[in-house]
Structure formats: structure tokens, C-alpha cells
Amino acid sequence: MSNELVSLQDIRKSFSGVEVLHGVDLTLGAGEVLALLGENGAGKSTLVKILAGDIEPTSGSIDIRGTKLAKLDVYQARQLGVRMIFQELNDAPALTVAENIFLGQWPHSGPFVSWNEMAEKAKEVLERLEVDIPVDAIAGQLRVGERQLLEIARALTQDTKVLVLDEPTAALSNVEVERLFSVMDQLREEGVGMIYITHRLDEVARVADRVQVLRDGSSVLTVDAKKASREDLVAAMLGHASAKNIRPELAQTSETAVKVSGLTSFAEFQNISFSVNRGEVLALFGKIGSGTSEICEALFGLRSITAGSVEIFGKEYKTKSPAHSADQGIGYLPADRQRLGSFPVRSVAENLAVRSWKRMGKFGFVNRLLEHQAFNRWAEALRIVSRGSTQTISTLSGGNQQKVLLARWFEAGVEILLLVEPTRGVDVGARRDIYEIIRKQAKESGMAVIVATSDYEEVVLLADRALVMSRGEIVSELIGNSVEASKLIAAAS
Secondary structure: OOOEEEEEEEEEEEEOOEEEEEEEEEEEEOOOEEEEEOOOOOOHHHHHHHHOOOOOOOEEEEEEOOEEEOOOOHHHHHHOOEEEEOOOOOOOOOOEHHHHHOOOOOOEEOOEEOHHHHHHHHHHHHHHOOOOOOOOOEHHHOOHHHHHHHHHHHHHOOOOOEEEEEOOOOOOOHHHHHHHHHHHHHHHHOOOEEEEEOOOHHHHHHHOOEEEEEEOOEEEEEEEHHHOOHHHHHHHHHOOOOOOOOOOOOOOOOOEEEEEEEEEEOOOEEEEEEEEEOOOEEEEEOOOOOOHHHHHHHHHOOOOOOEEEEEEOOEEOOOOOHHHHHHOOEEEEOOOHHHHHOOOOOEHHHHHHHHHHHHHEEOOEEOHHHHHHHHHHHHHHHOOOOOOOOOEHHHOOHHHHHHHHHHHHHHHOOOEEEEEOOOOOOOHHHHHHHHHHHHHHHHHHOOEEEEEEOOHHHHHHHOOEEEEEEOOEEEEEEEHHHOOHHHHHHHHO
């Protein structure tokens, strides 16, 4: 390949004697976008972390811009122009937007930080991205999608030649996605090579030149992106053709679990009214910022309600706090599972059982046997792939982490479950598992489920009913087989 920026040859990697990459080759040219696909656990993250210097390969060769190495560290990778934007947020939430964009490289005048210079340079970067975010805003107070854009902005301030983007659009609105793609087009013209990891197959043709698929630690397909059919890509990822999408049966329950009347929260959403029955999956669909996730936050006690009322099983309910909501049988799973949903350094069994510790314990001590049994029970039921109950949750794939967090609320026996972007960053196979799990649990236990999502495919595959939101208001309702992608997109536009 002419103008080759990256050549990885026969890359192998073993952890504790178990080989997870089996001689993978990867090349990337200047101005090329390579889409890297595969299920969670296929080896994508391990491969790009080797390229970024975070992990040493067991064997193989690395060539970056003509520099041949057996291995490299983070410093060497950065010197060679390699930058990586991780799926999980890696910002400093207590710092400002400008401070985050120039994190580790604040401009100085002598011994003092040049705050004004940093603010002006931050404005220039954000203008390039066409992002309207105040540079003095606190990062932790921004939406997930906005914080993701800060990560991209930070990479653009550095002399980047090779850019790895790990699920960069998972938390972005449609407008923000198109903005990102425009920036990627600019970078392509400037000769920047990009590796684009995604589970959204509809993005591949738009953004990529080539597609490479990994499965079980091996490269199984490399093809021109324009010639890659969705069916072929899915078959390569799964090792077999995927089953056709079948809409879930409409829940036939009549008992109202949740009734919301005139709910309002400042400028986030206004005069929201709906009800959800036992056993029903209701989707709140809209672009990020439309108010869908904010409604779930309000119902769980994370956001103030300024007007309106909530009834739970016919009784007025005042949301006091998240802890109070959980004690009342309401579960909540945020979009940012790693930062807000899990305890990353604790085991999978502890993460699953944490809401059930009171019944598993005595005199302040948790019965670890009960904890272990709970994990094994749900691991089998939900097909959680792990090395056992003691494995640290952060070492699981994204899909398996999400299954553990879902099982947390199932084990706790909640009657109402609030889910925000439940399959963000989850691969095709795991997504289908999660949809099946949610539907099955809702129907069998009578649990009412409210899903806030910007993914129209998720709504089509998961929901009995959908409320489409725009600018904090409900603009359309779709029921059963009328829940179609075209209708969802049209209503949300």
C-alpha cells in the first residue's frame, strides 16, 4: 500500500497463557478510514491498544510511519502521532471544557498557565467541530455526547497522524454524528489515517474505505467498504448468518404500573403524560437532548421535577432520591455504565448482588456463597461470558458488563426498570441477547420497562410501544407493528 502509515504483522497476544490474538495483520494508509468490526471479545480493543502502546504484543511486528518496532509504549506511540479515543469517557469531569481539551498540554507564559490563550485555542477547536459549547463550562455537567466531542477535540489539538476511534458515535445525536463525519472527511483530506471501531453497521459505508472483521482473535474478512453487505458483515462477525428480526408480541396486560401526568423539569422536558402497564416495554425515542434520558433520570430521583405527578401502581409517588427509588422497587441503568453504573474494581458477583446485599447478609456481613450462587444463576440465564464470579467487572466485554448490571436489578426483583441507551457500545450478538433478556423478564415477571434511546433499531426490536420526543415534548406515539424505523426517524426529525 502506498503512503502506508501502519503495518501490524502476525500480532499475537496471550494473557495468563491464553492466546487472545492469533496472528492478526492490519494495514492503514494515509487518508484512509478502516472500519474494524467484531463482537465484544473478538480482539478489537486488544489490537488497537497494542497499536497505541497500552499493551505489549506477545509476538509480531509493528511499523508506524516507517519505524519498525517489536513493541512500543504510550510515549513512543504518541511521538509517532498515534492517538486513541476510547469508548468510555476519559475526561476530567471537574475541569472546564478548555482545560479538558488541552489536558496535559496547558499553554504557559513562563511559570504561569495562559488561561486566555487556552480559552481562545479551545474556541478555535470547537468551531472546527462546529460545536457550540462554552469553553468555561464544567465537563462533568455536560451531556455524554458533548463530553465525547471533547475527547475528539483534544485529539485534534495534537499532531495526530493515526487516529483510533472506539465507538465515537455511541452517545452522539444524529446532528453530532454528521458533524463528526464531516471532521473525519477533513482529516482524511489532510492525510490522517483512521481506525474506526463501531457496532453500527449503517455507518460503515458512509465513513469507511475498507472493512476488517475480527472473530475470536483472528482476522476473518477484509473487504472494500462499498462492496460489503450488511448480511456478509454480520455473518463474518458471528460465524453464521443472523436470524431475521422478529417484532416482540404486544404485551396484553391491563394493570398500570406507572402513570405520568403533566411531568415537567425546567427546560429539559415539558408536560409529559404517559402510562406503562405491567409486562410492557415502552421506548422513549429521540435525539440526544430531546428529553428522553432526562425523564428516566427524573423518575429515578436524579433530576428535579418542577410540575406534574407520578403514580406507581395507583399511588402517588414522590421521587426523593435514587436510593429511595431503588428501595421502592425501581431500577435504573445509565448510559455511562462504567462511570455511573458499575463498581469497576469489584467482582462481577459483587456488582450483580449489591442491591440484594441486605437480604444476603446478617449482622452487616454479606454471605458470599449466596452472592456466588446469584451470579451463577443469572450467568446461565443471561449467557454471561466470564472466567467466574470473582472476575473484575471492568475486564468483561461491554455486552457482558451490561448483562451483569441488568441482572443486578432482576436479582433485586424490581417491578419498574428504567434503561438509558441500554446497548450503547454493545455488539450485534450481545444486543440481541439483551433485547431477548429484557422482553423475557418483562413478560415473565410483569416488570414494566421504560427505555430511553436514540437508536431506532433498538426501538423496533425491543419495544411494545414507542413515544417519539423532540425538544422536550412527545410528538408521536407508535404501537406494535406500527413501530417502524422510517416512522420513528420522520417523527423525530
